[in-house]
Amino acid sequence: MSRTADINIGNSQIAGAIGEFLKKVLESDEVAAVLVPHCPAEKDMILPRLITDPAHLQGAEPVSPAFALNAARMVSRLTRQSAGGTIAAVLRPCEIRAFVELVKLNQGSTENLIIIGTDCPGALQNADFFDLAEKHGNNAAAHFVETAFSDGQASAQDPKIAPACRACTQPTPEGADLAIGLFGLQPGPKIQVYAQTPRGEAMFEKLDLEEGKADEKRQTAAQDLIARRSKARQEMIAQTHAATDNMKKLADYFSRCVNCYNCRTACPVCYCRECVFATDVFDHEPVQYMKWAGRRGSVKMPTDTLFFHLTRMAHISTACVSCGQCANACPNGIPLAELFISVAEQTQSAFGYQAGKNLDEQPPLAVFQENEFQEVVGIENGS
Structure with missing residues (x-):
């Protein structure tokens, strides 16, 4: 990562701050549309939405605990042929990995695509997310995010993240052009964006972002999480093998x-x-x-x-x-x-x-x- 930028949260929640960043991305000359998890007003179902009007970014939930589908397949549909402009896709680390595999299988292309990845503490299975939404209403995603990035998981009183997430040892967005760093930075006044590819660095120039210095707390927090997840993964594999041998x-x-x-x-x-x-x-x-x-x-x-x-x-x-x-x-x-x-x-x-x-x-x-x-x-x- 050669360049880092600070995004001030101010009085906003994390999702709101990322939303403002995505608005800058969409208003740039480089991007025609943004694909991002989105929650319509008064609804609790969060699904990818392809947005061309910055006003429609209201309701974007880029780090929500809802994970109804892996959006790699949506990105595949949008990039198999020219879509008439560059798309910026906000993806979880596992969605990025899935899209990479689809590109290798000639099911998508990175040619007119900018991948914006986020640190991911995990997600809930659908039924558990609906329970969380019923409990916390429109603040469900914000509640999860504020607790998840401070201690690595949601509140003990809320549903646990999905089994696959508890065993995930790749929670940072490797392969993204721009990475939004969240681990270890909460509570705090800022989040950080990292340019990880030449395409990401080119976006930095277009967006006129405030230069920053990479916070070492993010790397430490990510390593601690990966260590816990690695142990959980091996335990899960051993238990599954015993149940299916x-x-x-x-x-x-x-x-x-x-x-x-x-x-x-x-x-x-x-x-x-x-x-x-x-x-x-x-x-x-x-x-x-x-x-x-x-x-x-x-x-x-x-x-x-x-x-x-x-x-x-x-x-x-x-x-x-x-x-x-x-x-x-x-x-x-x-x-x-x-x-x-x-x-x-x-x-x-x-x-x-x-x-x-x-x-x-x-x-x-x-x-x-x-x-x-x-x-x-x-x-x-x-x-």
Whole structure:
């Protein structure tokens, strides 16, 4: 990071201060629209909104605990072809990582895009956020933010952040052009913006920001949080492995699955236009169900639920960014995030790969490496 700018909070809340910064961005000649989480008046559902009129930034919630969907897919839709102008997208770290993977898969482009990332203390699952909104009304997001950035999590009296967030070891916006630093800076009179790329530095020039000095408290607070999260992540992986280490346990793990495919729809890196499970491949003839039932005495309906999840693991474990949206979308509370994060950790470690970390690094299986997995294919010592 070569340049840092201070944004004075004054009497505003954090979201209001960031909103003023986004207004500057939108009013610059460089940006035609801003994509940012937004809450309409008198509503508690916060979703991405594409804004071209600065007046509509009223209601922007860039660091809200609501995380109804991973916006990487929205950015993908906006950048696959030219949108007629540059878009500034405000994204969480896991959304940035997901978008990086989508770009590698030719599902998006960074050409006319400025990514503005924020430090992220985590988010709530949908039901928990609605409970928080009912308790605190229009101040729910502000309440969460003020407590989250002072101690790393929301108040003990409020719902805990989602399991995936409790195990997230990448809470800072690596890969963003502009990073909004919040860790360790609250309570305080300012937040900071860091230029992390040449494109970010060019925006600094356009916005005429007040130069500042990077606050070391942010790095210390982030490191402390990552240390706690790393321990929680390893504990979660160990518990999940113990719960799924044979086929019977795995079948029990997915026993509540009803084949709604919400997890597939919510996953930002599950990008196939036509999924095999949406075709007639698994639309079995009635006689087939009767054969299975006759052979075993009975058959669970719907069938193929376990096979569906095993297929998804095989398809996306190298690209999973641990955002947890699969679990957030599950109507029956299956702990999908814990399992998919655990599988992805093993798969990506095997390839020496970290999804979403580096735009220039090709994903596993996309390139051939002569010396890869020699012990598997039976090649030793180059012979």
